[in-house]
Amino acid sequence: MQINSKLSNPIQKYKKMKARKDTSAKDRDCKLVKSALDKNDQKAYAELMRLHRNGVYYNMLKKVKNDFYADRLTIEAFGKAFDNLRTYNPENAFSTWLYTIAKNNCIDRLEEDKKNQKIKSLDDTNRYGSEDEPTKNYDPVDQYPDEKALENDRIVEIQDIMKELAFIHQETLEMLTNMSCGEMADKLGLPIYVIKDRVKNARAAFEAICPEELRFWIKRKNTRKSGKYRH
Secondary structure (H helix, E strand, O other), X not given: OHHHHHHHHHHHHHHHHHHHHHHHHHHHHHHHHHHHHHHOXXXXXXXHHHHHHHHHHHHHHXXXXXXXXXXXXXXXXXXXXXXOHHHOOOOOOHHHXXXXXXXHHHHHHHHXXXXXXXXXXXXXXXXXXXXXXXXXXXXXXXXXXOHHHHHHHHHHHXXXXXXXXXXXXXXXXXXXXXXOXXXXXXXXXXXXXXXXXXXXXXXXXXXXXXXXXXXXXXXXXXXXXXXXXXX
């Protein structure tokens, strides 16, 4: 009995810690929701989106397997959630409520897009007098750019932003794509703290003029490279 008790302690500890963490997150979200509703606090809306956007996005990406379409579904989910924020029950976790909205919106959107494509196919058949059947295996996700095409567009955006930066920031960020801070310090013959300061300033300058959507994409791309998320 003693052995079993000792073995169960870490599990019980973990459960207690998780419960405290969940309660803390729930309280935080409830305060943000209240502030958004009572004061029309735009910062509260933005914070709710910042806290939960990645979770919603990855859920959508698992369902549709397309980066662009997942982005669209994520934005739609937050739009519906914020429009119906007064229906949120504080007794439940905000994330659970939000993910339910995102899931239902995803199902509705896929069905709607399939239906619209079927109508379009029928219209085309009538217009051109073809007896071909409307597409049976239509996938609405196919109507969106694939990830490679989207990545190429994002790279062009990044290059345009880089051109607006001071030369030292451009040089720092370009080196950072292929080197660590330590390697940059060795190459330039500078102390590591100087390099880290340059990197910090260059990133700040880039983010100051980088659109939120692009920052979100870069963060997600870096997360995948680091192996924290695997699709």
